[in-house]
Amino acid sequence: MMLSQKKAAEAEEARRIQEKREFDKSASILLHGCSLWIISSNKRADSRTFYLSSDYEMIYYRDDGPYRYPLAKSKATIIDMSDIKDVCSGYRTDVFQSCAEDKKFAATYREDCCFSFLLTFGTTLDLVAENREICAAWTNIVQRLIKEDPSEIYENRLKKFLRKCFRLADTSGDGHLGFEECVKLVGYLNKQVSRETTLKFFMAAGATAIYTESPGVALLDRDGFHKFYRLLTDRKDLKDVFMKIAAFPVVEGLDELVKHGHKVWTLHHLRAFLKDSQKEQRCSNDECKKIVQMFEPGELLRLTDQLSFTGFQNYLLHQKQFLQKADSEWKGPGNNAPPIRILKLSITVISAQHLPKAEGKDWKSITDPYVQIKLLGDPRDCSKEQTDFVANNGFGPTWNKAFKFLLYEPEDAVIRFKLKDKASFGSDVFIAHCIIPVMSMKEGYRHIQLFDKQDNLLAMSTLFVLVEKEPIYYANGHVLLRD
Structure with missing residues (x-):
């Protein structure tokens, strides 16, 4: 009986490994982007480049034509995964079934290359891939992602992160952490904490005397380590x-x-x-x-x-929804709208979480982070601000610094958050960044996912901000109306 259970467990593990390989292979196609045709009810086919975001939380697409401002990615259309109810293959939607009645259409756009996203607001996005492999990649990956609970996504990231931290700290390889290993771990996590406070957390996490080669040494097991981490991450x-x-x-x-x-x-x-x-x-x-x-x-x-x-x-x-669909139009209210509408944008940089160390730094070197905010787009809207630096805390630095901007062309504006390490000598060092179209930013308290220089997702690194928007109408230099 035990042997059959072991074989079943091994078979299940092999199945999971194979599924992950297939997922990663298909996801890499979507992450690098590929051309798809958007099909409309009048049989028109428009080519667009579609991408899956590196955090797997949205799809965005754009044409490859020139932009008014080179860095203004607000031209991209964003689809949040939460807005996709289902994915179907073939000529399943009304649009495809109507188009497929035309033999020329059916010959040009084969059914095994067609798929559709059924969206929560009652419409469909009907697409054609270059081949059946790309079609299968999109349908399989999106189908899997829309069934995932946002809390499960975060928990899986956290578990993976904690496993990595535990392996890094467990220098003895005995599956437990001693006090000195925890002291080093705090340094690896990019935070300066006194030995007294670390010892307090260490004992509060349930460090117990476990018999090892040195009897009576207090150690933390994996559960104790998780408690230690929670004490360290007081928000x-x-x-x-x-x-x-x-x-x-x-x-x-x-x-x-x-x-x-x-x-x-x-x-x-x-x-x-x-x-x-x-x-x-x-x-x-x-x-x-x-x-x-x-x-x-x-x-x-x-x-x-x-x-x-x-x-x-x-x-x-x-929460995974930081981005929203950008406003398609930026107009005043009604036919008699004032000629100028300006967006008052307020960004409060509150804190950051789990910032990586600059390349080459060891566990003793702790980051002194600060945040730069740069607005790009219309020349009137371009500006740059930054917070003060926080000494010796890349794990959970807090700034609570508010910035206000007036944007004349908000639909073309892009905001870049760049986090840097304040250097005692020489140039400050890049830590992480994120670039977001202003009109796609949701208001409220939000965690912004951060990326490295190569735009790879930093799984646990976030910037916590408060976003506020206030449209203001002007005529002849006077405020006429606020939304």
Whole structure:
């Protein structure tokens, strides 16, 4: 019986490995981009280059024609994975079935190269690939990605990151971490923490005396290491956001939370946050209940539709929707709109998480990060700002620095966040960056995924910001109307 179970486990592991290889092979095609034809109901076929973003959270496409401003990638059309309900192959949609009645169309665009995205707002995007292999790559990868829960995506990244950290810290290779190994680990994580504080976290994480070659040495196992990591990653920046509107729980059975000063959000608090801070369109009671059920770890709080700070933190960390579809038009209200509309853009750089060290730095060298914000596009809109640097903290630096910009051509504007390491001597060193079309940025508190110089995803590296937009109408130098 044991032998058959072992064989079954080995077969399952081999299947998972093979699936991952096939996924990576297909994903590489999509990441590098490929030409697809967009088919419209009048049988028109427009060629566009389609890409899968390196974080697997969106698809974007654009034509290859010249842009008004070379770096203005706002010309790209973005499709968030959450906007795709399903993927189907062949002539399955009304558009394809209508077009396929024309024999010339059917001969030119073979059915085994055709596929469609069914979108949440009731439309379809009908596409034709150059060959059946590319068609299969798009359908298989997107089908898999739209079925993934955003919380699972983040959890998988976190587990992979923690496994890597544990292997790096476990220099003895015994599957446990001693205190000195944890001291080095904190350095590898790019944070300067005193030995006294590290020891406090080490013991609080459950370090126990385990018999090794040196009896009585206190060690952490993998579970203890995860507790140590959580103690190290205290997010005061998120607590400040949460506590602004939190209240004590008022449901029987939650007395212990009140005793320890813990506060919660009711559905009313959550709905107000989604509507006022996040500018979310969907903020009904049902939507709020879904968030509580998905992200709140406390069973009694879930049953009473309340959200703890841990649940709120899970929600903000697991959010994958930072980008939105760019406004297709940038016009005033009605036929008598003022001739000039300017966007007032406010960006508050709050904090960053898990920044990598500059190349060549060892565990003792800690990053002194700062953030540059650069706006590109219309010459009137180009500007550059930066925060002060934070000394000895690349793990969770906090700035809380607000910047305001006026944009005359926001549909052409691109914003670049660049993080650099302040050097004591010589030039400052690049750490990470991200480039985003301004009109595709969602408002509210958001974690921006960061990338390295080669635009490879830095899986756990994020920049936490507050984005606010305010359209202003001007005529003859006077403000006429604010949206």
